[in-house]
Amino acid sequence: MAVTIRDVAKAAGVSTAAVSKVLHGRGDSVRVSDTRANQIREIAEQMHYRPNALARNLRTQRTHTVGLIFENFGSFAAGPLYYMHLLEGVGSVLFKNHYRLTILPELLHDDILGSLGDGQLEGVVWCKLTRDAETLQLIHDCPIPIVALNAPAPAEPTDAVFVACDNASGIRLAVEHLAKLGHRKIAFAHEVQELTSPDCLERRDAFQASAKELMGQEPNPADVLAWDWHLPEFADWWKSDPGYTAIICWSERTAGTLINRATEAGLKLPEDLSIVGFDSTAYCETTTPRLTSVSQPISEMARYATNTLLNLIQGKRPENFSLTFPCGLDVRDSTTRPSGPRNSE
Amino acid sequence: MAVTIRDVAKAAGVSTAAVSKVLHGRGDSVRVSDTRANQIREIAEQMHYRPNALARNLRTQRTHTVGLIFENFGSFAAGPLYYMHLLEGVGSVLFKNHYRLTILPELLHDDILGSLGDGQLEGVVWCKLTRDAETLQLIHDCPIPIVALNAPAPAEPTDAVFVACDNASGIRLAVEHLAKLGHRKIAFAHEVQELTSPDCLERRDAFQASAKELMGQEPNPADVLAWDWHLPEFADWWKSDPGYTAIICWSERTAGTLINRATEAGLKLPEDLSIVGFDSTAYCETTTPRLTSVSQPISEMARYATNTLLNLIQGKRPENFSLTFPCGLDVRDSTTRPSGPRNSE
DNA sequence: CAAGCCTGATAAATCCGTTAATCGGATTTG
DNA sequence: CAAATCCGATTAACGGATTTATCAGGCTTG
Numbered sequence: 177m178a179v180t181i182r183d184v185a186k187a188a189g190v191s192t193a194a195v196s197k198v199l200h201g202r203g204d205s206v207r208v209s210d211t212r213a214n215q216i217r218e219i220a221e222q223m224h225y226r227p228n229a230l231a232r233n234l235r236t237q238r239t240h241t242v243g244l245i246f247e248n249f250g251s252f253a254a255g256p257l258y259y260m261h262l263l264e265g266v267g268s269v270l271f272k273n274h275y276r277l278t279i280l281p282e283l284l285h286d287d288i289l290g291s292l293g294d295g296q297l298e299g300v301v302w303c304k305l306t307r308d309a310e311t312l313q314l315i316h317d318c319p320i321p322i323v324a325l326n327a328p329a330p331a332e333p334t335d336a337v338f339v340a341c342d343n344a345s346g347i348r349l350a351v352e353h354l355a356k357l358g359h360r361k362i363a364f365a366h367e368v369q370e371l372t373s374p375d376c377l378e379r380r381d382a383f384q385a386s387a388k389e390l391m392g393q394e395p396n397p398a399d400v401l402a403w404d405w406h407l408p409e410f411a412d413w414w415k416s417d418p419g420y421t422a423i424i425c426w427s428e429r430t431a432g433t434l435i436n437r438a439t440e441a442g443l444k445l446p447e448d449l450s451i452v453g454f455d456s457t458a459y460c461e462t463t464t465p466r467l468t469s470v471s472q473p474i475s476e477m478a479r480y481a482t483n484t485l486l487n488l489i490q491g492k493r494p495e496n497f498s499l500t501f502p503c504g505l506d507v508r509d510s511t512t513r514p515s516g517p518r519n520s521e
Numbered sequence: 522m523a524v525t526i527r528d529v530a531k532a533a534g535v536s537t538a539a540v541s542k543v544l545h546g547r548g549d550s551v552r553v554s555d556t557r558a559n560q561i562r563e564i565a566e567q568m569h570y571r572p573n574a575l576a577r578n579l580r581t582q583r584t585h586t587v588g589l590i591f592e593n594f595g596s597f598a599a600g601p602l603y604y605m606h607l608l609e610g611v612g613s614v615l616f617k618n619h620y621r622l623t624i625l626p627e628l629l630h631d632d633i634l635g636s637l638g639d640g641q642l643e644g645v646v647w648c649k650l651t652r653d654a655e656t657l658q659l660i661h662d663c664p665i666p667i668v669a670l671n672a673p674a675p676a677e678p679t680d681a682v683f684v685a686c687d688n689a690s691g692i693r694l695a696v697e698h699l700a701k702l703g704h705r706k707i708a709f710a711h712e713v714q715e716l717t718s719p720d721c722l723e724r725r726d727a728f729q730a731s732a733k734e735l736m737g738q739e740p741n742p743a744d745v746l747a748w749d750w751h752l753p754e755f756a757d758w759w760k761s762d763p764g765y766t767a768i769i770c771w772s773e774r775t776a777g778t779l780i781n782r783a784t785e786a787g788l789k790l791p792e793d794l795s796i797v798g799f800d801s802t803a804y805c806e807t808t809t810p811r812l813t814s815v816s817q818p819i820s821e822m823a824r825y826a827t828n829t830l831l832n833l834i835q836g837k838r839p840e841n842f843s844l845t846f847p848c849g850l851d852v853r854d855s856t857t858r859p860s861g862p863r864n865s866e
Numbered sequence: 867c868a869a870g871c872c873t874g875a876t877a878a879a880t881c882c883g884t885t886a887a888t889c890g891g892a893t894t895t896g
Numbered sequence: 897c898a899a900a901t902c903c904g905a906t907t908a909a910c911g912g913a914t915t916t917a918t919c920a921g922g923c924t925t926g
Contacts, residue, residue, distance in 0.1 A: 178640075180912055191876045196914060205916060207874050226664075229639035230584070231912030234575040234881050241623070249612060260605060263624075267594060271626035276641075278586070278623045279608075281616035294574035295523075295882095296621075319571075432807040439809045462777040464784045464809050525882060536906050541884060550886060552904050576882030579911050640912095 179225045188212075188219045195220065199227065233295075241276040242485060243292070243300040249282055257457035258428075258474055262325070265478025266301055273486055293319040299485045301325060301478075306374065321488035323481045326375070329498035337488065338498045339481045343375060346470040346503025347382035348390075350424050350452045353468070353505055355391045357513045359422045359450065362387060365401040365434060366426040376426045379454065383424055405430075410437035421514035422450035428459050428469060435463050435510070450511040456504075465509035473501050524570045533557075533564045540565065544572065578640075586621040587830060588637070588645040594627055602802035603773075603819055607670070610823025611646055618831055638664040644830045646670055646823075651719065666833035668826045671720070674843035682833065683843045684826045688720060691815035691848025692727035693735075695769050695797045698813070698850055700736045702858045704767045704795065707732060710746040710779060711771040721771045724799065728769055750775075755782035766859035767795035773804050773814060780808050780855070795856040801849075810854035818846050 185192045190212065197206040198216045208216070233239045244266055246259070270277050280300075283291060292300055299321040304311060315322055315336045322336045329338040354362055364383040370376045380400060387393040401423070403409045425431035431453030435445060443449055445465050453460060456471035480501075484494050530537045535557065542551040543561045553561070578584045589611055591604070615622050625645075628636060637645055644666040649656060660667055660681045667681045674683040699707055709728040715721045725745055732738040746768070748754045770776035776798030780790060788794055790810050798805060801816035825846075829839050 178638075178912095181914095182912075192913075193876065193915075194874090201914075203915065206876090206914095207872095209874060212874085226635060226638040228579075228912050229641045230575065230579040230582070231881090232914075233641075234573075234579045234883090235912080235914045237575070237881070239575070249609070249616070257602075263608075264594070267624060267626070271594070276623055276625070278621055279612060280621070281612070290571060293523075293571040296574045296578075429807070436807065436809055436811070459804075459807075462774070462781065462804075462808065464781055466781070526884095527882080537883075538885075538906065538908095539904090542905095546884075548885060550888095551884095551906090552902095554904060557904080573882055576911090577884075579913090580882080580884045582911075 178228065179223050181225070181227065184216070184220050184223055184225050187223060188216050190216065199225075237295065239276075239296055239298055240274060241278055241297055242270060242482075242489075243278045243280045243297040245280045245282070245288075245300060245302045245304070247282065247304050247306065249279070257459055258455050258472075261457060261474045262303060262478045265475040266482045269479050269482035269486070275486070288314060289317060289319070292322075299323070299489045301481055301485060302327075306372070321485055323485045323488070325477065325481050328500075333497060336497070337481070337484050337494055339477050339484070339501070340499075341472045341474075341477060341501045341503055343378040343503070344382035344385075346454065346472065346505070347379050347424065348386040349503065349505040350454075350470050351383065351386035351390050353507065353511065354422045354424070354450060354452070357422075357450070357511065359514050360391060361393065361419050362391075362422040362424060363399050363401050363418075363420045364426070365403075365423050365430055367430055367433070368402050368404050370426060370430075371402070373426075379426050405433045405437060407437055407440055410434075411441045414438075414441055414443070420449070422452070422511065424452045424454075426454055428453045428455040428457060428467070431467055431469070431510075432459065432463055435465075435467070439464075446510050446512045447515045450514070452511060456506045460506065460508060463510070468508045468511040469506050471504040471506050473504070477501050523573070524568045526570070526572065529561070529565050529568055529570050532568060533561050535561060544570075582640065584621075584641055584643060585619060586623055586642055587615060587827075587834075588623045588625045588642040590625045590627070590633075590645060590647045590649070592627065592649050592651065594624070602804055603800050603817075606802060606819045607648060607823045610820040611827045614824050614827035614831070620831070633659060634662060634664070637667075644668070644834045646826055646830060647672075651717070666830055668830045668833070670822065670826050673845075678842060681842070682826070682829050682839055684822050684829070684846070685844075686817045686819075686822060686846045686848055688723040688848070689727035689730075691799065691817065691850070692724050692769065693731040694848065694850040695799075695815050696728065696731035696735050698852065698856065699767045699769070699795060699797070702767075702795070702856060704859050705736060706738065706764050707736075707767040707769060708744050708746050708763075708765045709771070710748075710768050710775055712775055712778070713747050713749050715771060715775075716747070718771075724771050750778045750782060752782055752785055755779075756786045759783075759786055759788070765794070767797070767856065769797045769799075771799055773798045773800040773802060773812070776812055776814070776855075777804065777808055780810075780812070784809075791855050791857045792860045795859070797856060801851045805851065805853060808855070813853045813856040814851050816849040816851050818849070822846050 181192045181195050185195045188195065193206050194208050194212065195216055198208055198213045199220060267277050278297065280291060297320060301323050303325045304327045312330050315324060316334045318336065324336055324338045326340055327338055328340050364380055366376050384395040388395060423434060425434055431451055434451055438445060438449055453467045453469035456469035460467040460469045487494060526537045526540050530540045538551045539553050539557065540561055543553050543558045544565060612622050623642065625636060642665055646668050647660065648670045649672045657675050660669055661679045663681065669681055669683045671685050672683055673685050709725055711721050729740040733740060768779060770779055776796055779796055783790060783794055798812045798814035801814035805812040805814045825844065832839060
């Protein structure tokens with residue numbers, strides 16, 4: 177049905193080699209005169225010849241396609257803008273380099289190796305938030321170049337490249353910011369179901385360490401709030417007068433929910449309570465008050481990861497097999513100096 | 522380097538046909554005894570044989586891959602959660618059916634036909650918001666099955682399927698809701714740069730028609746607010762006492778920005794001003810007050826579109842070549858009866 | 867003049883599975 | 897007993913491009 181290179185060759189009265197050379201070829205073993213070349217181009221155009229990529233892929237063993245694996249595609253849409261920045265970062269670099277992007281579903285581990293080893297993908301960006309031993313093994317066994325986003329490098333080196341952000345430094349910036357504003361007792365908040373996220377745990381630990389170092393706040397289980405964030409829980413907690421003047425949230429979304437609960441409970445923000453989020457996407461501009469947030473350079477990270485992957489595919493050894501991006505802090509309107517007796521001295 | 526089917530066949534002392542049949546084949550022209558079959562499976566396993574998908578794709582002329590074209594991938598991350606729901610909807614249906622999803626960049630029109638006609642994609646979901654003649658022509662010429670999301674069907678029928686939501690009915694619901702609450706003068710808001718979006722225009726027109734029909738509000742250019750939404754603009758407008766008690770926004774994002782400007786300008790929401798958004802994603806739960814919003818069943822639309830596409834690929838003729846989904850209205854906390862003299866009679 | 871080189875072009879191998887056609891021989895059926 | 901059937905398996909023809917090896921013929925060059 178479709179026009180093949182043979183059809184074009186026959187119509188032009190030349191060999192398929194000539195057609196191939198004229199339309200795409202780079203080698204110089206096949207030579208075609210300019211006259212013939214133009215004829216061939218014209219005939220191909222007339223016949224609406226579209227080279228069959230499947231044949232070409234097989235022959236050249238290249239597909240110009242890389243895969244992207246999300247850890248939790250199922251709950252993708254419920255997730256924050258974070259994922260969109262990630263996708264945008266990966267995609268834009270690929271497209272600029274004339275690569276295609278294939279989204280892979282979350283697969284059973286057995287299936288993954290089959291999927292990655294079937295020749296259809298030249299490389300893969302694995303956006304992996306959990307870091308169990310099995311996953312590391314899988315990354316190690318991966319038959320194609322792989323870059324792991326948001327996974328810290330394992331102890332033993334592999335051929336995989338690891339790109340992550342420095343959660344601890346980000347949290348430290350937030351604590352520092354609050355300490356400078358005069359806060360002396362701050363809490364860390366996450367929603368109950370986030371306990372399994374290693375990012376959440378890392379940020380929590382960093383919170384405790386930084387709070388101790390920068391404001392002498394001894395670690396105390398009560399400083400870590402893990403609710404499901406319905407209004408009663410918040411109202412009860414606040415009524416118990418726990419004495420906190422600021423809360424650092426593990427994520428943007430948690431911070432957004434907290435803002436709502438606090439507002440509903442009648443607090444005046446940020447005077448009664450300063451709130452800091454984590455991620456700093458466009459969402460932070462839409463809250464009231466606008467959310468001060470630790471910024472993770474996710475788009476940059478995604479771009480770096482993808483560029484590195486393209487280099488790996490071309491056989492270039494990367495300078496670093498592990499890169500950690502520092503976080504920043506975008507100060508907006510949800511943080512201020514604490515009010516009340518504690519500050520009136 | 523990689524293990525091929527011939528390597529396995531040689532190691533097992535059988536023909537490649539036997540190996541192929543045992544591992545994947547469905548035809549019954551090739552028959553293999555159970556004993557041999559098990560031997561072959563075992564040897565393939567031992568050798569870590571991974572069938573080369575490129576060869577198989579070429580032979581069978583199938584790839585089990587469909588493409589997804591976004592209109593504006595570049596500004597993707599700046600967009601609303603809408604896109605994530607769309608992606609999630611398309612992806613989940615594909616993955617359930619063991620298809621792969623390839624994201625395509627926005628291409629020049631000339632390149633698109635080449636991309637879609639090279640055999641790598643079995644079908645494509647085109648998420649197209651602009652609807653110029655050239656695009657319709659392109660959809661018409663598309664060499665593979667295509668479903669257009671968010672594009673109304675053209676007058677002359679094509680083989681493409683069109684899926685869209687009924688903007689007009691959604692806006693009508695919003696106006697009706699406000700009218701029932703007692704509002705008598707309402708406005709429509711969009712950000713200046715949205716003028717080019719046909720969705721935005723459709724919603725604006727529907728607003729004017731519904732406002733006239735349901736509350737006798739004659740169309741007036743002043744009812745359509747097109748700002749770039751800095752605080753001064755809003756404050757000035759409000760101070761001029763325009764008399765509006767409610768604003769319907771063309772999108773969720775616009776509504777979110779409006780909430781912030783209004784709050785910053787000292788308005789009490791929703792008492793001073795009722796606000797309605799459009800799309801109703803999880804974002805609406807995060808605003809203060811929580812945003813009443815027209816709901817577009819985007820995930821459902823995406824699923825329907827994708828299922829239809831898979832049917833098209835299998836040669837099944839769809840019942841409808843055009844389907845419009847009705848919108849709903851999710852009433853939350855950003856709308857209430859108007860206060861002030863207008864309601865005190 | 868023989869040897870070497872350049873131009874323009876082709877034939878054929880190759881990438882790696884899939885599958886229709888075929889085949890020997892044993893068994894069943896009329 | 898001849899013919900039909902079935903089992904287990906192989907051979908070889910694809911699919912559609914890329915690319916190496918090769919060739920004919922004309923032109924240089926020592």
